[in-house]
Amino acid sequence: MNTQKLFKALLLAIYVAICSCNNAIIDTQPNNQVEPNSNLRTASGKHVLFIGIDGLQYEKMANVSTPNLDKLNISKGFTGGIMGTPSEQSTYSGPGWATLLTGVWFDKHGVPNNSSSTYKSQAKSIFAYVKEAQPNAEIASVAVWSPIHEFMENDMSYVDRRYDGGDDAHAVTWAVNDLQDENTDLLFVHLDNVDHVGHASGWGSAYNNAIAEVDVQVGTLLQAVEDRIDQTGEDWLIIVATDHGRDPSLGYSHGNQTTYEKTIFVGMNKAGNDEFNSSVTSIPNSGFNGLYGTVAQTSVAPTILRHLGITIQPEWQLASAPLIGEDGPRKVMQASQGGNSVFWYSQSSNSANIYRNNQLVGTIAGNQGNFTDTTATIGLNTYTVELNGATGSFSMYGNSNNLSISAALDWNDLANNTAYFFRNDYQYVRYNKSNDSADAGYPKPVNSSTWPGLDSYKELISASFKWHNQYGYFFMSDGRYLKYDMSTDQVLSGYPKQVNNSTWPGLQGYGDKIVAALNWDNDKAYFFLNDGTYISYSISNDQVDTGYPKAIDNSSWSGLEPYGNAITAALDWDSTYCYFFLSDNTYIKYNKSTNTAESGYPKAINSSSWPGLM
Known part of the structure; x- marks a missing residue:
């Protein structure tokens, strides 16, 4: 070990020891000192850095200089599910992060609020999907707001390295060291200060300063990935998203179904497909000024899986199609309130398979964009449309005539x-x-x-x-x-x-x-x-x-x-x-x-x- 790396490892060990004393940081590994690893993956390797920035309002980024976020392609999106349907969820952090890490809404993950001691995600996370498909993959996760890991408790055994608590600066330091010294295939990094400042101060200079600060931290993470790519030639997807918007009047709170609180963003270092780059206006639900035609929060997880080469299965019932690669079924939702028809948007003439509760009920051309289920029974039904190796799912109550x-x-x-x-x-x-x-x-x-x-x-x-x-x-x-x-x-x-x-x-x-x-x-x-x-x-x-x-x-x-x-x-x-x-x-x-x-x-x-x- 050379002197520079020894000094860096020593500093990290001292820092972790200090954090352990005040219980701010918890590492699942028995030894927190990270040894440099010279066996980094080859040029054929696919890797993902998922940066989650808590409570960052999409519209407010325009008020601040964000040179690092500006390096990414950014699209407007929505959270909170579709109001008045089983997918609807509050715009709190708990449901938002559960959706980002699972690719499904509340009707599948079952996290309604921020009570991590009461609710655990009932849906599989990207941690499980990756590890089950690629058992040798290495996964690391950093959650400054530790309830994120608590909501994902059922899947945290799939995570090789984990940090909870602390603050954003320490989270970035740990993540950079992981990028430099480990064979990480999937790294999730949650940063919390923007949301913290928003709750304390609302809109204003403090919130803007928090955005500028997190942009610098994003830049640090981007540079660490760029350095690694220079060294190894690996193919990295960098994806950035937030869990929710904020109250439109003052910016202190969130949780309700308003346009501002439902508005999020997704950023990527990849160009993205049409689902990422264009909004769909011809959809059955035009609520919230057409917000449902933008990128769904549920697209983040399938995008990560597709980049890692993991085949998306229809029985997973992921709610939205990936934002990279060939477009799948876009904007899958109920065609009309109280009906038994499922809608999606596609220009592809390839065959689309339609499943009801994981049972195949029809196959039609993808660009038909509508399927009416004449055999649906009363009660909750989940329809999944499979097209071009991607899926979109939506739960609805069938057979309204009865x-x-x-x-x-x-x-x-x-x-x-x-x-x-x-x-x-x-x-x-x-x-x-x-x-x-x-x-x-x-x-x-x-x-x-x-x-x-x-x-x-x-x-x-x-x-x-x-x-x-x-x-x-x-x-x-x-x-x-x-x-x-x-x-x-x-x-x-x-x-x-x-x-x-x-x-x-x-x-x-x-x-x-x-x-x-x-x-x-x-x-x-x-x-x-x-x-x-x-x-x-x-x-x-x-x-x-x-x-x-x-x-x-x-x-x-x-x-x-x-x-x-x-x-x-x-x-x-x-x-x-x-x-x-x-x-x-x-x-x-x-x-x-x-x-x-x-x-x-x-x-x-x-x-x-x-x-x-x-």
Whole structure:
């Protein structure tokens, strides 16, 4: 070892020892001193440096001199999935980095927020894909914001060298040494200060200075790769991206679905293909000023895999095509809301294979750009289009013609103006009773983010109602029930429980027959059964009233007799009215004061009677 390299190694060892004392940096290797390696790869080697810059607003780069980022080809892109679909995710760092490292949206990786102690990615990462395809590949990862590695916990065993915590300067120093001294095939480097300054100061000089500073650090990393290429002739892909934008007004925060917060960028040292260099304007969803026609955040992972020579498999269900090489299916998404057609853009006449839930359902010319699945069943379906060695995937709820309301829940809020409807496609709609319309952005999927604790049982929900303005009860078709705390917005621990004489005195034997439930002015709860009968339950006595079940007839429920066997849900609306929803997607308005159905009902559930519900 020559004197210069010995001195460098000694400095690195001292630095790591200091960081270890304050727990800022954790290295998975038993010895942090990096020995120079003279056996660097040959000219045929493919390598990737992925630089992630946290919270760097695409539009704000124009305000700052960034000579190093300017060396790259940069394209505008989007994060946050597609609003109002299963892919939608918050524009927090957790979901953003999970998407960048897996190539899928929330509906596949399952990371809804920044709680790395609670959520782990359920999708494979580039770490796993690379190592499984190339077992001898070496992977290194640096995360200044250490929760990134925690979200990827299931795949971190594939990483050969890892650093967590510290600051951007130390991360760059470690990464440069790795580039100089190791046989790294894939190096991920996360830099955090731009986001940190944004949260502290918002837009302004401090944020601009942070951008200028990170540009210098990017330059250091670029130079290290250039030096290595000069030495070895290797083929390096350098790709730079950010995880999210920021609040458009002040720049302090992020997490919502606004154009600024959804806007990101991707930069590369490669020229890129049409997917990288051009936006698609002729897409079904033109929201956010056409942002969905730009580069998707989900394209970063497949770009890395393609450069490394790893064949992308359709069963991986990667959401977007790579940004290098031959164009794959671009902008794969639902062709129309509520339909069973998948859209993509392509000018290629090569054959495109279409898979539903990993089963081949059709093969057509790629430039046809649309496939209607006539065999789709109700529920969530993931469609994958495979074209030119690339894929694009999108999850949607199929067979909209068979939609119906499974349950309805009056919600406890100060204005008492919210109701939730649960549909048999496992989505829900938040309905504003004051405006008499569904809120924007709905339906949304029932999952661990939207209804904590309800996700595993969404296919079983058969009825729900509110109890004493504090709890919501969900009854399931298998005879169990869940208790939902409206104040903490989650299912209580210990549930589900069986409907029996201990939990619901008098309901034992009827739990799996309940198709609708109704709170009648906090005095009675009514349970409607699948055989056209109903049960009256005393809320104050917490037990079934004597003599039930009884038939739904004009004596007990005036006007409901012909529809007793068709009820699928019930909703208490206000002190005067409640609603019954029927299996043929009609509804009945019921007057509680006169105890009779209003004349002229049933009526169809449509955009006029229940805007946005179906």
